[in-house]
Amino acid sequence: MKNVMLLIALWIFSLPNLQAQEAIFRSQDLISPEMEDNKVTFRFYAPNAQKVEITGDFLPTEKIDSPMGKVDGPGKVTLIKNDKGIWEFKTETLAPELYSYSFLVDGLPALDPNNPFLIRDVASVTNIFIIGGAQADLYKVQQVPHGTVAKRWYPSEGLRMVRRLTIYTPPGYEQSTQSYPVLFLLHGAGGDEEAWMTLGRASQILDNLIAQGKAKPMIVVMPNGNVIQDGAPGEGSKGFYKPQFMIPQTMDGTYEAHFGEIIDFVEANYRVNKEKSQRAIAGLSMGGFHTLHISRFYPNAFDYVGLFSAAIMPRKDATGRVYKDIDATLEQQRDNGYQLYWIAIGETDFLYDANQEFIKKLDAMKMPYTYVETEGGHIWRNWRIYLSQFVPQLF
Template sequence: MNARHLRSIACLGFLAAALPAGAQDGRRQGAPSNLKSVEVSPEKQVTFRIYAPNAEAISVAGDFGNGKMMKDDRGVWSVTVGPLPSDFYTYSFNIDGVKTLDARNPMFKPGIAGNDSMFEVPGQESDFQATKDIPHGSLHAAWFPASVLGGQRRLHIYTPPGYEVSKDAYPVLYLLHGSGDDDAGWSTIGRAGFILDNLIAAGKAKPMLIVMPNGSLSIPDGIRRHEADGKTLTAEWKAASDANQAKIARHLVDDVVPFIEKTCRVKPGPANRALAGLSMGGGHTTRVLTSTPRAFTAYGIWSASIGKDGGKEWEAKNTEFLSGANLLNGSIGILSISVGEKDEGALAGSKALGEVLTRHGIKHELNIGSGGHTWINWRKYLNDFAPRLFQ
């Protein structure tokens, strides 16, 4: 995939400059010249290293867990974890209490909640998202007017192999990220382009565009998040979050889709559009489903919850949507809910969504698989979802 990602240039410069005083990268005097900061063994164990002779304590953490690092007589800190299943992982160092990226590793995931370094444990289990010797699509970043939100907004667009030289029009999958990420999430740690490259090359999915917009909005200043117990969300916070969700749903339908259908060579109309999202993006997908259900022909709701009350409040708020089962079942080809059995934050709410839809006769599927609230699951959901679209 040919990534034209200007932001990565700026971020790489940031990585080299963002180390705490106690840390040094391999280019500084005294550091071993052959130091490998992340090394994967044939047994799929992963060793992390960083040169920081003046640091007092260092650990590494990622979506594989965490590990306390030990210093040798050269000033190199290291720890070995695993073996790990074949997949892509994020990580960062904590040096004397300061989160630090790996300055020796140019592979990273940006996000509004912070950046993380990345590495791959290769193997058959992750073959579906590997970088292979096949035709690759392209990745583009574009700014566009966001009338619903105000100002300019950025999104990423994956175009399939051959798009630049073809005259064909293509269907579109709109793919939404979760809280803490931005529109670059799916094209970096999400591996969306490589997953589609591999599916298309294998004849398992139709060539399509993937549009990855930025779904993040800030809660207004001055709104307290939790009650005195530190756990319960305040009514003001919940109202602000609900308002943001409604804005993003309108933004997708009124800003993003028209921009894509005006500027890209795509097939217009709901029959040629699919929408899927993870976590917060799954909530946005659900909101679009309930507010403008016929805007898309397929919906994927991944690791998203409709609340902790068994869906009672959500059901009461969406009576108009839920009363239209016959119309919905005729216009929506796929309504798929997926969640991991270890996803403590979304499992119950995903089950509740399925139960509410069943009660009202709305056709859907509920897939409960292994794992938790991680990109390891969401990449698999995309790999399963995309081949079913636009057939």
């Protein structure tokens, strides 16, 4: 009798777990996202939900609040529920691109349990998928020779810590004895040494452009621009914590003033050509701000400069010696000469007007530059395009 009662008790106790497991297994039976003829079907199992929505950058944009004010953000649409408790939405034909998305279940954010592929942008985690073809083929892993991606730690006496950076070496680097040109590639606010690899698809872009003969083999160095961090959240000594959009000292001149330590580390540990003609620097948003000021603070260090949606704006905390005599150092950079000063921005970017003002300054001092204007705003879709357009022009 005791054994019977024990079995009944165990059965009753296990009901919630059985129901939870049933939900998991039902969910995993679904295919989401399902792609056919560049149309995508999303599915989400939530039989008790009142409303399930999807939000993603494949939908028309809408204005949303952000730390930068009103910016373009992804729209959202409601899924349709069937009699099995499965919510579904099918897109129109999508253009080739790397897309991100997430669900809202009764207003609460949720990831797609059927799609294990994720990216983190600051503190937001979303699912991703790629519609191949055209530009988006650069973002895919193709059957071409691949470079090597390493996470290295370099000593920074100026910042009083050992810091982490990401380094891409091109296909064949390990077997070669030649010296390579170097691109220093900088992230934006809220990013870190992981951003260009995960959000920017930098290694895929470099592999594919090099394989196509459109870019020269090069080393790409992706540092962490947040000077109070030794590494990305979860990768540094501070452990796991919520990433922030703006971190203290990110744009006060500290990073730029000690950037030479990164150059020294790379040149001491990799086979690089140390000539100015073989050195480039580029960055997006905050990284564009850093690029502008690093390239003029070291006015004879870089022959190629790329400003991607650069955060060119006055800042109260920009008090470091790096920001002294901006016009004079720009003139020195101009007089020293360079191969390319490349500026790109989207026509609806919230930094558009600031970039136009900077261009007027360059015009006034007769400083040569190349200007590219695209559709869209302050988004990774543009920055991946800018990288794939900038790299073929180097070296």
